[in-house]
Amino acid sequence: MGVLDSNRSVDDATFDSLMSKDILNIGDLPLLLSKVSDVQLEKMAIRANRESIHNFGRTVQLFTPLYLGNYCENKCIYCAFNQDYKVKRKKLNLDQVHDECQSVLETDLDEILLLTGESRKLTGVDYIKSCCEVAANYFNSVGIEIYPLEVDEYKALIDVGVSSLTIYQETYNEERYDALHVAGPKKDYRYRLDAPERGAKAGMNKIQIGALLGLADPFEDAYKTAGHMTYLMKHYPEVEWGLSLPRLKDIENGNFIGDNVEDRLFFVQILLALRLIFPKVSFSVSTREESQFREKLIPLGVNKLSAGVSTSVGRQSGDEDETKQFEISDESSVEEVKDMVSELGYQVVFRNWVTV
Amino acid sequence: MVEEIDVPIIVDAGIGKPSDACEAMEMGIDAVMVNTAIASSPDPTAMAKAFRQAVEAGRTAYEAKLGRVLNEASASSPLTGFLGA
Numbered sequence: 216m217g218v219l220d221s222n223r224s225v226d227d228a229t230f231d232s233l234m235s236k237d238i239l240n241i242g243d244l245p246l247l248l249s250k251v252s253d254v255q256l257e258k259m260a261i262r263a264n265r266e267s268i269h270n271f272g273r274t275v276q277l278f279t280p281l282y283l284g285n286y287c288e289n290k291c292i293y294c295a296f297n298q299d300y301k302v303k304r305k306k307l308n309l310d311q312v313h314d315e316c317q318s319v320l321e322t323d324l325d326e327i328l329l330l331t332g333e334s335r336k337l338t339g340v341d342y343i344k345s346c347c348e349v350a351a352n353y354f355n356s357v358g359i360e361i362y363p364l365e366v367d368e369y370k371a372l373i374d375v376g377v378s379s380l381t382i383y384q385e386t387y388n389e390e391r392y393d394a395l396h397v398a399g400p401k402k403d404y405r406y407r408l409d410a411p412e413r414g415a416k417a418g419m420n421k422i423q424i425g426a427l428l429g430l431a432d433p434f435e436d437a438y439k440t441a442g443h444m445t446y447l448m449k450h451y452p453e454v455e456w457g458l459s460l461p462r463l464k465d466i467e468n469g470n471f472i473g474d475n476v477e478d479r480l481f482f483v484q485i486l487l488a489l490r491l492i493f494p495k496v497s498f499s500v501s502t503r504e505e506s507q508f509r510e511k512l513i514p515l516g517v518n519k520l521s522a523g524v525s526t527s528v529g530r531q532s533g534d535e536d537e538t539k540q541f542e543i544s545d546e547s548s549v550e551e552v553k554d555m556v557s558e559l560g561y562q563v564v565f566r567n568w569v570t571v
Numbered sequence: 572m573v574e575e576i577d578v579p580i581i582v583d584a585g586i587g588k589p590s591d592a593c594e595a596m597e598m599g600i601d602a603v604m605v606n607t608a609i610a611s612s613p614d615p616t617a618m619a620k621a622f623r624q625a626v627e628a629g630r631t632a633y634e635a636k637l638g639r640v641l642n643e644a645s646a647s648s649p650l651t652g653f654l655g656a
Contacts, residue, residue, distance in 0.1 A: 253651070254648075260650035264650055
């Protein structure tokens, strides 16, 4: 295994020998993340395309997020929900959750992702559980992207119909993590790191991990995300694992300028490298990316997309601009995303499985 | 041959069973000719029907593959070419 050096190029013979292996793993990442030529990148793409079609067919799963509340006790420099930042704080009551679910249901979606900021006081586990219970009446797949919980708390949510957990480590660079999370429970790096494993122990069907590219060295974060995934898949093979690597976007009212990953080629290379070493893991791309770009990523192995997105607390209340977490770049409706996917020759999957 | 020349290609020998016909059609052959396999069958009508079904299946499969094969003559980087733009 070589040193992770993104400036080192690899000769064609070595590269072709690597690509002729049936199975690629984290040991191959230094070469896959090195300075590859256009031809080599295309070879990675061809293999990623072939393996994705083999494992998933030509399908793309759609879902949408619903922010339940943005109260937060943390002071994460890069996030609009930072306790010190001026954003209108709000949480939905259960009637509003019903209304929001109904409106999402009308777009044909069957998977919803419920999010909150971190406040056990104002959006505690009992509140989240009640909201999940409401959502489970509308959707076959209810996921959560909230603060880290204990095993028995995850179990309680699973009991009311939650089947999916999303939790990003943000960055795997501990020093950087400490600097970015100034105060609040999220400052505990290890507690957050162990959350996917607690979710697996509780019995979550699907778990998504990832890093926010741009918070630290993106190659380092991609590599360590791969390390985390390798560990989790080995110990919990029964879970349907998923990956996402959102690219950081600057926020309006913060004083943080990220080391944003502007280079699309670089981002695509990371995506392809991870796709190649994890051919059976689902890969999702958020609306931080523009529609035309997301479209190009589907043949490269992205098989899960959010659609009809709003990052505000509730979408129907009229104060969306004041409560949102970040600006999205793809405002496509579910129908528009569905059309985009179909035009590529892929099929949208709304309902992956049903609970009986 | 199917890829090299642009005339209809008919296979006229070696089609001993319906799956052979199906396979030939999947490759893009335009037609198959069958005699012995049908004539020497105890139930020629049924065997002819099996061949018809096999030919239809093979042809449908061939047509369904159109557009999936990356043509050498097309853009050199069809999947990642957009990054150069």
